[in-house]
Amino acid sequence: MVKIGEIAARAGVSVDTVRYYEQRGILPPPVRLPSGYRTYAPSSVNRIVLARRLRAVGMSIDEIVAALAAHDGGGTCGSEVWRLEAVRERIDTQIAQLSKLRDFLTPMISACTDGCCELSPIISPSER
Structure with missing residues (x-):
């Protein structure tokens, strides 16, 4: 598991973007440490990069969330x-x-x- 700052750095986004993607459902809810820090699976970086690419080609955040949810559901x-x-x-x-x-x-x-x-x-x- 990786802390939010490291995920943001690896994905080339801000910590606020990671939080936003989490809030919108692009990222699954993170595991919280007893200190309250968020930790994410390293694969979250790929998911953020994919979401940014889809956004860059014109998909809305809602469309990205729906596409990822469909994929996660076996689509x-x-x-x-x-x-x-x-x-x-x-x-x-x-x-x-x-x-x-x-x-x-x-x-x-x-x-x-x-x-x-x-x-x-x-x-x-x-x-x-």
Whole structure:
């Protein structure tokens, strides 16, 4: 068993993050020493790293908790792949939205570069 500071250091997170992950159910409740110190299994580091990776690709904390709970309950990667597919669909939607925004800005930039700024009619001559 390893104390919270060591788990945090090994996982590259703060002690507060370890406590938060414990509170949210990403980590199982730690064993408490008579002094009150939390101690964790060394495997907690891998669980924290996995949770951070899943968070980085867009999974919410609730989704991570549900995925880990399903895995802990005997779920397999095959039975849980739908969660990752849902995240990928969200990312694809965001990419499409950002692409539309980019397509909107490109002609405006060209117009401004050519001295024909589309913002000019909006700004009165006295404000220039």
